[in-house]
Amino acid sequence: LRPAARRSLATAKAPPSLFAPLDTFPDRHIGPDDAEAAFMLSQLGYESMDAFVNEVVPPTVRVASTELTNEVIGPLSEIELNRRAKHLGTENKPFKSYIGMGYHNAVVPPVILRNVMENPAWYTQYTPYQPEIAQGRLESLVNFQTMVMSLTSMHIANASLLDEATAAAEGMVMAYVSTGQKKKVFFVDSAVSPQTLAVLRTRAKGFGIKLAVGDASVVLTDEALRAHLCGVLVQYPDVNGSIRDFGKLAESAHEAGALVVVATDLLALTMLKPPGEWGADIVLGNSARFGVPAGYGGPHAAFFACTEKLKRKMPGRLVGRSRDTTGQMAYRLALQTREQHIRREKATSNICTSQALLANMAAMYAVYHGPSGIKRIANKVHGLTQLLKSTVERLGFVTTSDTFFDTLTLDVTGASLDASRVHAAAAAVGVNFRWIDDRRVGVTLDESVGPIDFLRIANVFTSAVGSSSLDLEDLPGPYPPAIPEHLTRTSEFLTHPVFNKHHSETEMLRYIHHLQSKDLSLVHAMTPLGSCTMKLNSTSSMIPLTWPEFGSVHPFAPQDQVKGYTQVIKELEDDLCKITGFHACSLQPNSGAAGEYTGLSVIRAFHEARGQKHRDVCLIPVSAHGTNPASAAMAGLKVVPVKTLQDGGLDLADLKAKAEKHKNNLAAFMITYPSTFGVFEAGVQDACKIIHDNGGQVYLDGANLNAQVGLTNPAVCGGDVCHLNLHKTFAIPHGGGGPGVGPICVAEHLASFVPSHPIIATGGKNAINAVSAAPFGSASILLISWAYIKMLGGQGLKDSSQIALLNANYMAHRLAPHYNLRYKNHNGRVAHELLIDLAEFDKAAGLKVTDFAKRLQDYGFHPPTCSWPISTCMLIEPTESESLEEIERFCNAMIHIRQEAEDIITGKQPKDSNLLKNAPHPLSVITVSDAEWNRPYSRQTAVYPVSGLREKKFWPTVSRVDDTYGDLNLVCDCPSVEETAHDFS
Amino acid sequence: LRPAARRSLATAKAPPSLFAPLDTFPDRHIGPDDAEAAFMLSQLGYESMDAFVNEVVPPTVRVASTELTNEVIGPLSEIELNRRAKHLGTENKPFKSYIGMGYHNAVVPPVILRNVMENPAWYTQYTPYQPEIAQGRLESLVNFQTMVMSLTSMHIANASLLDEATAAAEGMVMAYVSTGQKKKVFFVDSAVSPQTLAVLRTRAKGFGIKLAVGDASVVLTDEALRAHLCGVLVQYPDVNGSIRDFGKLAESAHEAGALVVVATDLLALTMLKPPGEWGADIVLGNSARFGVPAGYGGPHAAFFACTEKLKRKMPGRLVGRSRDTTGQMAYRLALQTREQHIRREKATSNICTSQALLANMAAMYAVYHGPSGIKRIANKVHGLTQLLKSTVERLGFVTTSDTFFDTLTLDVTGASLDASRVHAAAAAVGVNFRWIDDRRVGVTLDESVGPIDFLRIANVFTSAVGSSSLDLEDLPGPYPPAIPEHLTRTSEFLTHPVFNKHHSETEMLRYIHHLQSKDLSLVHAMTPLGSCTMKLNSTSSMIPLTWPEFGSVHPFAPQDQVKGYTQVIKELEDDLCKITGFHACSLQPNSGAAGEYTGLSVIRAFHEARGQKHRDVCLIPVSAHGTNPASAAMAGLKVVPVKTLQDGGLDLADLKAKAEKHKNNLAAFMITYPSTFGVFEAGVQDACKIIHDNGGQVYLDGANLNAQVGLTNPAVCGGDVCHLNLHKTFAIPHGGGGPGVGPICVAEHLASFVPSHPIIATGGKNAINAVSAAPFGSASILLISWAYIKMLGGQGLKDSSQIALLNANYMAHRLAPHYNLRYKNHNGRVAHELLIDLAEFDKAAGLKVTDFAKRLQDYGFHPPTCSWPISTCMLIEPTESESLEEIERFCNAMIHIRQEAEDIITGKQPKDSNLLKNAPHPLSVITVSDAEWNRPYSRQTAVYPVSGLREKKFWPTVSRVDDTYGDLNLVCDCPSVEETAHDFS
Ligand SMILES: Cc1ncc(COP(=O)(O)O)c(C=O)c1O
Ligand SMILES: Cc1ncc(COP(=O)(O)O)c(C=O)c1O
Ligand SMILES: O=C([O-])O
Numbered sequence A, B: 001l002r003p004a005a006r007r008s009l010a011t012a013k014a015p016p017s018l019f020a021p022l023d024t025f026p027d028r029h030i031g032p033d034d035a036e037a038a039f040m041l042s043q044l045g046y047e048s049m050d051a052f053v054n055e056v057v058p059p060t061v062r063v064a065s066t067e068l069t070n071e072v073i074g075p076l077s078e079i080e081l082n083r084r085a086k087h088l089g090t091e092n093k094p095f096k097s098y099i100g101m102g103y104h105n106a107v108v109p110p111v112i113l114r115n116v117m118e119n120p121a122w123y124t125q126y127t128p129y130q131p132e133i134a135q136g137r138l139e140s141l142v143n144f145q146t147m148v149m150s151l152t153s154m155h156i157a158n159a160s161l162l163d164e165a166t167a168a169a170e171g172m173v174m175a176y177v178s179t180g181q182k183k184k185v186f187f188v189d190s191a192v193s194p195q196t197l198a199v200l201r202t203r204a205k206g207f208g209i210k211l212a213v214g215d216a217s218v219v220l221t222d223e224a225l226r227a228h229l230c231g232v233l234v235q236y237p238d239v240n241g242s243i244r245d246f247g248k249l250a251e252s253a254h255e256a257g258a259l260v261v262v263a264t265d266l267l268a269l270t271m272l273k274p275p276g277e278w279g280a281d282i283v284l285g286n287s288a289r290f291g292v293p294a295g296y297g298g299p300h301a302a303f304f305a306c307t308e309k310l311k312r313k314m315p316g317r318l319v320g321r322s323r324d325t326t327g328q329m330a331y332r333l334a335l336q337t338r339e340q341h342i343r344r345e346k347a348t349s350n351i352c353t354s355q356a357l358l359a360n361m362a363a364m365y366a367v368y369h370g371p372s373g374i375k376r377i378a379n380k381v382h383g384l385t386q387l388l389k390s391t392v393e394r395l396g397f398v399t400t401s402d403t404f405f406d407t408l409t410l411d412v413t414g415a416s417l418d419a420s421r422v423h424a425a426a427a428a429v430g431v432n433f434r435w436i437d438d439r440r441v442g443v444t445l446d447e448s449v450g451p452i453d454f455l456r457i458a459n460v461f462t463s464a465v466g467s468s469s470l471d472l473e474d475l476p477g478p479y480p481p482a483i484p485e486h487l488t489r490t491s492e493f494l495t496h497p498v499f500n501k502h503h504s505e506t507e508m509l510r511y512i513h514h515l516q517s518k519d520l521s522l523v524h525a526m527t528p529l530g531s532c533t534m535k536l537n538s539t540s541s542m543i544p545l546t547w548p549e550f551g552s553v554h555p556f557a558p559q560d561q562v563k564g565y566t567q568v569i570k571e572l573e574d575d576l577c578k579i580t581g582f583h584a585c586s587l588q589p590n591s592g593a594a595g596e597y598t599g600l601s602v603i604r605a606f607h608e609a610r611g612q613k614h615r616d617v618c619l620i621p622v623s624a625h626g627t628n629p630a631s632a633a634m635a636g637l638k639v640v641p642v643k644t645l646q647d648g649g650l651d652l653a654d655l656k657a658k659a660e661k662h663k664n665n666l667a668a669f670m671i672t673y674p675s676t677f678g679v680f681e682a683g684v685q686d687a688c689k690i691i692h693d694n695g696g697q698v699y700l701d702g703a704n705l706n707a708q709v710g711l712t713n714p715a716v717c718g719g720d721v722c723h724l725n726l727h728k729t730f731a732i733p734h735g736g737g738g739p740g741v742g743p744i745c746v747a748e749h750l751a752s753f754v755p756s757h758p759i760i761a762t763g764g765k766n767a768i769n770a771v772s773a774a775p776f777g778s779a780s781i782l783l784i785s786w787a788y789i790k791m792l793g794g795q796g797l798k799d800s801s802q803i804a805l806l807n808a809n810y811m812a813h814r815l816a817p818h819y820n821l822r823y824k825n826h827n828g829r830v831a832h833e834l835l836i837d838l839a840e841f842d843k844a845a846g847l848k849v850t851d852f853a854k855r856l857q858d859y860g861f862h863p864p865t866c867s868w869p870i871s872t873c874m875l876i877e878p879t880e881s882e883s884l885e886e887i888e889r890f891c892n893a894m895i896h897i898r899q900e901a902e903d904i905i906t907g908k909q910p911k912d913s914n915l916l917k918n919a920p921h922p923l924s925v926i927t928v929s930d931a932e933w934n935r936p937y938s939r940q941t942a943v944y945p946v947s948g949l950r951e952k953k954f955w956p957t958v959s960r961v962d963d964t965y966g967d968l969n970l971v972c973d974c975p976s977v978e979e980t981a982h983d984f985s
Helices: A025-029 A034-044 A049-056 A078-090 A110-117 A135-152 A164-178 A194-207 A216-220 A223-227 A247-255 A308-313 A340-346 A356-394 A419-428 A451-465 A505-516 A539-546 A563-580 A592-609 A627-634 A652-661 A684-693 A748-753 A779-815 A839-845 A849-858 A884-905 A939-943 A963-968 B025-029 B034-044 B049-056 B078-090 B110-117 B135-152 B164-178 B194-207 B216-220 B223-227 B247-255 B308-313 B340-346 B356-394 B419-428 B451-465 B505-516 B539-546 B563-580 B592-609 B627-634 B652-661 B684-693 B748-753 B779-815 B839-845 B849-858 B884-905 B939-943 B963-968
Strands: A185-189 A210-214 A229-236 A259-264 A282-286 A302-306 A319-323 A329-333 A407-411 A440-444 A584-586 A617-621 A638-642 A666-672 A697-702 A721-724 A744-746 A834-837 A873-876 B185-189 B210-214 B229-236 B259-264 B282-286 B302-306 B319-323 B329-333 B407-411 B440-444 B584-586 B617-621 B638-642 B666-672 B697-702 B721-724 B744-746 B834-837 B873-876
Touching: A025 A078, A025 A779, A025 B505, A034 A049, A034 A779, A034 A884, A049 A779, A078 A539, A078 A563, A078 A779, A110 A356, A110 A505, A110 B539, A135 A302, A135 A319, A135 A329, A135 A356, A135 A505, A164 A185, A164 A194, A164 A229, A164 A259, A164 A282, A164 A302, A164 A308, A185 A194, A185 A216, A194 A210, A194 A229, A194 A592, A194 A627, A216 A223, A216 A229, A216 A247, A223 A229, A229 A247, A247 A259, A302 A308, A319 A963, A340 A627, A356 A407, A356 A451, A356 A505, A419 A440, A419 A451, A505 B884, A539 A779, A539 B110, A563 A584, A563 A721, A563 A744, A563 A779, A584 A748, A592 A627, A592 A666, A592 A697, A592 A721, A592 A744, A592 A748, A617 A627, A617 A652, A627 A638, A627 A666, A638 A652, A652 A666, A652 A684, A666 A684, A684 A697, A744 A748, A779 A834, A779 A873, A779 A884, A839 A884, A849 A873, A849 A884, A884 B505, B025 B078, B025 B779, B034 B049, B034 B779, B034 B884, B049 B779, B078 B539, B078 B563, B078 B779, B110 B356, B110 B505, B135 B302, B135 B319, B135 B329, B135 B356, B135 B505, B164 B185, B164 B194, B164 B229, B164 B259, B164 B282, B164 B302, B164 B308, B185 B194, B185 B216, B194 B210, B194 B229, B194 B592, B194 B627, B216 B223, B216 B229, B216 B247, B223 B229, B229 B247, B247 B259, B302 B308, B319 B963, B340 B627, B356 B407, B356 B451, B356 B505, B419 B440, B419 B451, B539 B779, B563 B584, B563 B721, B563 B744, B563 B779, B584 B748, B592 B627, B592 B666, B592 B697, B592 B721, B592 B744, B592 B748, B617 B627, B617 B652, B627 B638, B627 B666, B638 B652, B652 B666, B652 B684, B666 B684, B684 B697, B744 B748, B779 B834, B779 B884, B839 B884, B849 B873, B849 B884
Parallel strands: A185 A210, A185 A229, A229 A259, A259 A282, A617 A638, A617 A666, A666 A697, A697 A721, B185 B210, B185 B229, B229 B259, B259 B282, B617 B638, B617 B666, B666 B697, B697 B721
Antiparallel strands: A282 A302, A319 A329, A407 A440, A584 A744, A721 A744, A834 A873, B282 B302, B319 B329, B407 B440, B584 B744, B721 B744, B834 B873
16 A cells, blocks of 8 residues: 555656656655655545545635646746746846945855855754754854854844844834833934834834934933933944944933943944943844845844843843753753743734844854954955045045944035936946935945955046046055044954854864754754744755845845846745735735734724724734734734634634624734644634624734645635745745745735835835835845745645645644544644644653653654644644655654653653653763663663664754753853863864 | 964964955965964974975975965955856856767756755765765765666676776776787777777777777678677767667677677666667766766766676776674775775776766766656657657758667758858857768757757758748657667666655755765865875865856867866966976876876877887886876886885885886886875985986876975976876865866976877877867866965965975874884975874784774774875875864874773783774664673773764764675675665654
């Protein structure tokens, strides 16, 4: 019955014609081949895929089979995709941008480019919730935190946020919350980046914070303002390049009981007195210039640091040091109890997916260059800016500030010009400057500027004034150092050994590979994390990403230079609309949670536009992901929970009662479909009707869209808006905890409300303010989802969802005799994931979900999602990319562990020291002497419970990590010189 | 005294000017920073680098310090290099070639491109001489062998040769040798590729084989021929595309006592009756179309298979299965005793470095596609060729054969045209066909051909005849299958499980990474293989290699399409001449050994041109690498060994005596400098003078050039010709045993003799015949050495050699108190490597070199070169890329092992079962139960002898492999279905 050992290409049909390409992507993306799919169907008792799907997805929500076919989205082969991407790349003009505003021409060290950014062992990792198999990236993220703490001189820093603008918004809310939520005014200096201001406006709205914008010095004197002030945001150096002394401001703000939030630049801080030394409470910014390509806006890692006092209020993930059961130092995510999935509607941040991969790249950049290398870069950038100043001044241009690091703002009227004249001269030589207004032009220099670049820049100005062009020997002496004496950095930075060791390429390469060797990723084994959709991240979809045609584009480059990107964006929006059944799409939100927040803000704007501003109640099932209530709260909505029934279904009666009760104020209902319990509920359309009947809008959390594609869609289900996690369903790799993209798709009546952007036109005529710093969020990785959709085509997309359902149901079928399958539909079927309940083991033998999870590590697997959405459960999602063999291997492991548990229950093995409680078993544990091996089982049973592991096994590198110890003794930087033992052995 | 824990960039000087690039390569390439270099110098008692070098390199051979400076070779920064490579790439025109002749537009599966070809964990591996830390690539090479055996239906296949032409030459010599070296005639069918014939001509000469060329059918009848016939070479399908039945020929040749050698095509063999089924003795060809880019000629892997009877005569490396000390199956290089370093002048092949990386890529291609996928590809290629035939015939063209697989030869006179007309029409649309002669044009189709490509090809012909262009619907029905019924393949192929499993990208990715995880490479630790120069293979130098601008160029493309390559080649030749002090360079030889053979052939031609054809004696020191005498023998020279002195130096008196004795017939002297004993001999110029005085030429083996660059050079030493191993000194990665490049540089009087090529003009007016299939050998990887030289610049090149000397001498200094340093110069200094003699341990305790080597594996290191050039020694070469920390770590390991040995000598540990004899200790050995752990030492002592290993250790995956067992039970394919246990656990 089991299919033959000999597999074919997944769908090894004869090609339809001589000209049909053979490198068709569905064959490679989908794990099981036709025979294996047939086998699984037969085991489940079905004769056809259709018969099976009909019992999984409720007929009422099915879309027509013509909705998603190869006629609707024609599949491209891998080569065709590559060719088309190349072509679109050439449609982006290779201008070099000196626009600044947080985006630079970063120089990516090749060893990091190839071994981190282009390396699936790094980019396919999941968020390091399982520290025993994630010590590599945890160490790297601690390097990132340490780098930020050291350069800003702050006490603590997190492991990245989405971008500088949303980080500023987090800072604002943190100031608001930390000062008691009574003082409603947040002051923003007018020289912060415009995109930061736009995102602050959006975010302030939901919290009812009042933004005041102006010259920050008024904070010193305006008593009316001071009385209501919760915080001040300043930028250092500011968006126009000027370096101001905010020391007094900080003092004065503190006297008024307000916090000082500083947006800054890591490279500048190597030369500037760091904010931590002049009173900042919160310091944030963008780390992209540390070796992360601009990518038309992202992704890159924002950083966020604060004082000791505020640390437990800090948003985002924080990696700390702790110890394992043997006392060995081990890293892990700290203060997890702060995360929004615990705080839910009381959360003031919804950040979940952040920018781990990009934080790792920036940290590696610091490791590779070290303090002296980075200082050398800063000196060069500053020196060239000094030289540019003296050069342009000789031509009659006036720069608006005598203090600067890398940015000059030129008043072109000094040279009797209009700014457009300068921009035209720049465009003529393939260069972009910052458009400020008619009078002023901004120029920001960076690490990439060589002599030819410099002359090209300088000669834009000679050409604009009609003087003869300059050569190197014509340049004047540089303008004197433009960093005020008292704002010059005197403190050391990056003194930790890790930043002072790996400076040759060989050492760096080995460091990267050493960390990599500690981390389980998709290159090793299935990572069946429920709700996370860890599917194939194909090479073909990743390749174009690091082409300079896409990597080196500034997000604020003029539209006629970015036609390639514009086309990719348009096609992706169109395809996502086809897939969701909706009318419009915004790709701006750069995480799923950001999408939720955006979608809910759109709903609020919709109500407001119809004079229903008071609608502020949001119904959310108790089973919802923690980001849902958190996002609702951030959008200014009041969360009212809706019950679930015994069988896991939504309690429609409760929904109806609550919808009617809040009829007058009902704003929205948030629902995840299929539910977070892994079941397609039949009543979804009824639920939506109840909401609509009571004046509300339906928000569909698209985290589980992988179960829907081509079979049903959010529009048919009755939704008005949904977000998608492109880093789940649409194959953007998880990167160890980001990047992500969380676009929203909306019905026609909401289309005019999707977000705008202050610099590049996006959104409709009623657009809400921006939700991300860049107009299209993490634009460069949109290529991945675009490629994924184009290569699968309509049929492949649908097949993928079907196989995802089949794999999950086959797994349920295999595990059901051994584990308590918590929920299924009336046909006995789950959706694309399954929830198993382990409560019985706790009762019988004190075995917790964690014990099963850690034991799975010993079998070489990444554990499924644990204790969510139900604390006693595991949520298992295989995706379509896993082969039958891997699925069997996982089920066999689970069944084997079930037997190990049985031995504990029956007393064959002790309850305190056993294979599960002691799991995982790293090498350090099993290589002890015989005397020390004090376990009631053998070494082999511990580490090779099934025979396949002898040939292939991924080893945890530490034993179980102690979370409590780490949280009590919070240490979030890497070991210092003193802490590091120096032996050369 | 030891430098501070805090390191800077290797040469962290302040940049000389504001415009100086900061991404300077020497900083990254060289391991020790300035402080570390100063520390090492001080430990050795020197105040400056100059003072040190003066005591290492004899003053008599030093070149002027102005010889190699940044004025001579100006350094490019990494970014500048990238930009220049991009520019040169655009100078190669993006034509698509259907020239065939063994080179196709291969489609590289992206997952293989990124995870093998672009992955340092694969490309930086060394030849798998240490099987316990190389099971991954050994398995992959067995897959390659199995693939070849299966597709050709031969009994055994090797792990690759350099290219098809040299493989044919190996086949010819094998036929000659196997039939007793009495029968001198080797018959070559006239329809073999011209480059094959050219290389056969070169090789035949040295062996005194007489080539007869003509229609192979004369072999059936010409009795005079048959009497002297040792073998016949036919091509199947032949170079013109025709498929001929050679069954009768084979029978008849066998009757005459001759062997049948067949050049063939792996893709065609999926449809054709394989040569093994119709009597072939030796089958060979090029595997590049299995997913290896054309790269203007290479590198790619030739394959070579033969019958059971011949297997112990087969050239090249062969991987076989054996078992380890625990009985576990393990792969390793088989029949090592056959290698030329044992057989020396009795060898009939000198092949050493081959094409492991490319063989792995081809094998992975077969693993990924499986038999059905490959068959699908073959069907398509053949189908399109059928269609092309009917299409062009309708236009009046005549094809010269009705049998074909993928190649048509068109007689254009049928359409009343001259061939040039067709080529002009082709060029107009960016397409190349094969230039045969005025009448005939060749077209070869491949996997990459899509509908647009096909129409472009077809419309070259419509345009040539002036008819209107065709669209898809205008095409006629295809010509009927053109493979003769009785030559159609009926047997199955690639039935082994490994070819029938990994067909999804996820499975393939995991398979690649699983194999990778078993192999130690430069991403893990120092690989201090003496004479192999395992230095950094920088990312910057590797990146351009896989750009299509360089990857997709056919070696026989017209010169005006390859200006980028031409420029790279010219610059590299020039730079190599500057570095060696010679006048001309040939980049054609694609390994060091091939370089030796080429250089000696040039010397022979030189003598011959001067009427001294009789000069045929070659003096070679006994310490020379085995390839030296083997190459000499192949070039038809008689090898006369020269003694070495007690102190390791060349015995000048013996040299003089032998030179004078053979005065009349002296052809050449081969010398390695610094010597294979790791010492710069002062008398090298005297030795050269002796040779010149006696009418001979001096061949300098450049394997050790890394010790010379910028300090001395082969010309100053007195040589006339040298080869360089670009895969040693010039940073081409070793790829697990290839690719390599072995160019020769020659003095002015030899310049006119360097090799020609039958299709692309190379070489001087007295050029010898070709030595490789492609005009510039493995052209694409020349980019690596070009980039290496350009990025280091003159000063960086010299600094690299100086640090290589310093690292080696510091190592010698640290190890000398513990080990017997066998040779040093009169100042007590070694060159860039050191030889330690372990004979005393054998005497004292039966401990062999191997025991030390295997124990080093337990410390996480790749062992140095073992038992060469002296059987009781280890030859250790750190290179300049290793940091002081890594050097200390290695020395500490060696010293620790010395102590372990002491315990055995003094009887503290038993002589039969101890840490060295039982090494290495893989996991399988230490995870046994307490009862089974029957060693007189603890597990920790076995695997964590020094503390650093707990944090970072590379694990051998099998215990010591039994060579004898494997050679006695030679099995060289991968496990079959029957041998594979199918459990899903
Ligand atoms: C159901 C659900 N909604 C929302 C999210 C949040 O997405 P993100 O992590 O991209 O912010 C998740 C993440 O796992 C999820 O599972
Ligand atoms: C001294 C010496 N000569 C020649 C060679 C042969 O070079 P290749 O392996 O490239 O053929 C080697 C290889 O190690 C060598 O060490
Ligand atoms: O928190 C989650 O990413 O599910």
